[in-house]
Amino acid sequence: MKFKFGLSFIFVLIYNCCLAGLSPENGIANSDYHYSATVEKPTDSIEQLKKQIKGFAKKKDYQNAIVHSKKLLLKAKVLSDSSHITNAYWRLGYYYKILDQLDSSYFYIDKAYSINLKLKDSIGAGDRLLDMANIQKSLGDYNGGMITATEGLKYLEGSNEIESISGLYQNIAVCQKELGHPKEALRWSDKIFSLLNKHPTADISTENLYNIKTTRANILAALKDYGTSLKILDSIAANTQASNPSQFARAICNKGHYMWLEIKNNPESESLQLDALRIRQELNTVPGLISSTIHLAEYYFETNKPLALDYAQKALANSKKTNNSVAILEALDLLLPLKKSLGQDVSEEAIFYSNVQNTLEKTKQAVRAIYAATKYDNDALEKKNLMLLAQVAIKEKQNILAISATIISLILIVFVVLYKNQQKKKEQLEMAYKTELRLSKKLHDELGNDIFYLMTQVQKEGQDIANPQKVIILEGLDSIYQRIRDISKEFTAIDTGDNFGKEFFSLLNSYSSTKTKLITKELPSNFWDNVSAEAKIEVYRVLQELLVNMKKHSNASLVAITCSKSSKQVVIKYVDNGVGFSLKGNYLGNGLKNVENRIKGIKGNIIFDSKPNEGVTATITFAI
Missing domain, CATH: 1.25.40 (Serine Threonine Protein Phosphatase 5, Tetratricopeptide repeat)
Structure with missing residues (x-):
């Protein structure tokens, strides 16, 4: 038990130490x-x-x-x-x-x-970089501030965070101006106004808008475009005199300073700067007081050194209140030469100047070190993420390639199967066609000739031709012989070349007789040009089958056949006024079933429309 109690005590002690270490x-x-x-x-x-x-x-x-x-x-x-x-x-x-x-x-x-x-959180990261860039700018680390602000734009540009983006542009513009690059500063200022013009409804605070305009006025003054600069400041002063005394004081202070830069010892310049100082004293805004006293020290530097020294000392005192190293050094830059020219001891201020400068430099270096370490970690993390993304991309690429290969393989398999089926159908059609020709030849050359031989034997001289029984035999043999010739004719070779149109037209006309009138229209000579030989053969045989069926079964007195052609298909319509048939049940006999199979063989379609005693309509379509 004591052992367990001791362990518990040690655990609690370690836990409390860990909590204390969470600072x-x-x-x-x-x-x-x-x-x-x-x-x-x-x-x-x-x-x-x-x-x-x-x-x-x-x-x-x-x-x-x-x-x-x-x-x-x-x-x-x-x-x-x-x-x-x-x-x-x-x-x-x-x-x-x-x-x-x-x-x-x-x-x-x-x-x-x-x-x-x-x-x-890219938005949060960009906003924090804006805060960090502004701190670097306040420390006088203008190069560092620009680098940090530019890094912030990587996270925010293209987003709807217009105020933060304009803040980063503003930071870079100020840093460029302070580094002595007013033209570059003006370019970044132009980017702010271009951005705001593109997003007129963006939620930008009034204070920030005044700061953006004031910065532009300062940049234009650095470019010695005092006229445009003073117009901007006049506009700000007019809009803020009653509502925003801090911005009003800032505007007239800058205006007075730039009027003095343009024309030395300008009395209006002195008046404006003194008015700005009075307002800032009433508001007790220490940064504003520092700015006013430094400008007044500069104004009186050549004409009234004791008064200039007084303002420089006030600027230094206010800068010490805020512990603003940059402002302290700026005040000392005026105070030291003024005291020296007035014969006063400057050793204390000189030592103070050196100490502040060293402290400021150390602070700059420390801030840079903080960001450098964070940036190193961030770059390392980003590099790791990029490597992971690259690995993912490689795997995705491999997956895509595998899927693509599978799809291509499937397509090839389907293509080969379809091609083989098509070839098989083509071979079947060719085989059927050759079989038809072989049977036709056999019927004509062998069976037909044998029957004709029998007929000649029956008709030999000296035999009793008048015998009724022999007459019946001769008529029967003649009928069989004619049918064999008809079958042979049906399955003779078809010319699928340039003469196909004539042969097709001859086929149709051959079924016209005194009992059956066949109506058709002669086709243009190039009608069959784009139609394959297989399709020509099958169409020929299908119409031949339809006409044979009509002749055998329909008792039609009128048959009409029309052919039409578009860029994609051929349409052939057959119509007769024969006895017709019912479409119910298994209405396709061997002949019509054969017709349907032939049309399917060329990827076509045939539709029958018929009723008993109302004739037959057959519509054939097939692709070219």
């Missing part, structure tokens, strides 16, 4: 991890934590918002809830950015980005 990964933000003792056992639900975080954010209590976001992160990790883990990471990045702790902000947003990639 965010070691790295830049380690200094913030003192909270773990207070959040290692979160009891609040996910939704309760979110409500608490929103409440702190609303009060601008961002420190508590961060603490509760870390609780949310821990809770989500315990539950293995990826969507809430990435949401917690994003919240931490967002609140750290508000506090200008950009390295910590970047660290957490990068974590959110990594999970978005694992979840294959």
Whole structure:
């Protein structure tokens, strides 16, 4: 029992240690991890934590918002809830950015980005890359910001996330301008407006639209197109004077600055910049105050150095409040030469400048390292996925090839079977035709000649021809002889060449007599040109069979035969006014059954329509 109790105790101890170890990964933000003792056992639900975080954010209590976001992160990790883990990471990045702790902000947003990639959430990944690119831009890492923003476009371009895409374009435009490439910056700005024109109903916030227009004005000023730049700023000022004092102050501050760049010591420029500073002091917007005091320090730099120094010192003080290294260095770039020209000691500021510059450079390098590691992992994962996709594609290709080979084999088998059947039918037709010719010859040459010989013997001179019995025998022999000649005639060879039309027409006319009138129309000389020899033979025999049946059984006085032809088939219609027959039951005798088989042999069709005492209609169709 003691042993079991000891094991249980060790297990609980290890479990608690693991929970304590669930704090965010070691790295830049380690200094913030003192909270773990207070959040290692979160009891609040996910939704309760979110409500608490929103409440702190609303009060601008961002420190508590961060603490509760870390609780949310821990809770989500315990539950293995990826969507809430990435949401917690994003919240931490967002609140750290508000506090200008950009390295910590970047660290957490990068974590959110990594999970978005694992979840294959391309929209989320693109949005997080936009956040990361903006942080790099804020740190003055313009090349890094452009690289990150361009990576974000891979996930978002072509989607309906117009605001995020325009944000990435905007980031690249600003970075290009700051790197001294205003023409390239203007090209990216043009892409934003082209995108917005294509999607006029896109949900873009008013604040973002003002930022996009202000950036364009800044780029045009860098290109020394002050006229167009000032028009844009005037438009923004007119639209925001009553409704958005922060944007209004920004517009008139930039306008005053660009008027000064165009014409030095412009009195209107001074007035506009002082008005902007007054509004920003009333609003107490520290970033705005930094911008105004730096512009005023530049304005008075040559004409009133003590006043310029005063504004530079104010810019430095405000920059220190936000711990904005880029702004601090920009203020010091003005403050150091001003103090030096006024004969003041600059050693303290020079040391501070060096320290800030080093810190900023280290932060840039750290941020780049974070993204480089994530990008390496992402590239490795993407490479692995591509290899898996390639393997799947190879298997799919192999399956397709196997299926294709099977289908082709089946088609070949079907083709061979059909071809063999067709050849067999063709051979059968040829055999039947040869048999008919052989029988015809045998009937004519042997049986016919033998009967004729008997007739001559009966008629020999000196015999009693007048004997009634001999007369009957002679008449019978003559009748048999004539029938044999008719049969022989029916099965003589048929010319399927150029003379077939004449032979066919002769066949039809040969069945016309005083008792039966046959009506037909002479066909064009090229009527049978595209018809195969087999089809010609079978059509000839079928009509011959129909006419023989008519002569033997129908007592028809009138027969009509018509032939027509299209590009795909031949239609032959036979009509007589004979006794007809009933279509009920087994109405096809041997003769008509033979007719039907012949037509099927050439892939044709024959339809009979008849009633007793109403004649017969037969419609023959076959493909050319």
